[in-house]
Amino acid sequence: MSKFQELIKGDQPVLVDFHATWCGPCKMMAPMLDELKSEIGDKARIIKVDVDKNQQAAATYGVRGVPTLILFKNGQIKWRQSGVVPVNQLRAVIDQNA
Numbered sequence: 001m002s003k004f005q006e007l008i009k010g011d012q013p014v015l016v017d018f019h020a021t022w023c024g025p026c027k028m029m030a031p032m033l034d035e036l037k038s039e040i041g042d043k044a045r046i047i048k049v050d051v052d053k054n055q056q057a058a059a060t061y062g063v064r065g066v067p068t069l070i071l072f073k074n075g076q077i078k079w080r081q082s083g084v085v086p087v088n089q090l091r092a093v094i095d096q097n098a
Contacts, residue, residue, distance in 0.1 A: 004047075004049070004054075007045065007047060008075055009075040010074070011073070011074060012042075012043075012044060012045060012073075013071055013073045013078070013094055014045045014047060014071070014073070015046045015047075015069060015070075015071050015094065016047055016049055016069070016071075017033060017048045017069055018057075018058055018066055018068040018069070019048055019066050019067045020050060021050065021052070023066045023067065025066075025083060025084045026066055028084050029067050029084055029085075032086070033090075036087050036090050039091060040094055043095070043098045044098060051066055065082045066082075067084065068081070068082045069081055069090070078093075
């Protein structure tokens with residue numbers, strides 16, 4: 001089992017940011033995710049997955065555009081959205097699934 005699979009199987013929600021280095025909106029998301037991380041503390045983990053380096057993971061979850069954010073809990077997808085997502089919306093999604 002991959003490290004990624006282990007991470008998303010836990011009780012703690014895991015927000016995965018599928019991104020690419022060449023993607024403008026992904027660069028906008030980076031500071032927003034840093035802000036979110038400082039707000040939520042240990043409620044959830046936030047991990048970044050570069051789709052160019054991890055094509056298998058991107059393909060497995062049908063990621064066609066970046067950024068795509070997917071919230072996993074116990075290995076299941078609880079929420080997903082493509083594009084830039086405001087911090088308050090992400091926080092609400094995490095609060096619902098924490």
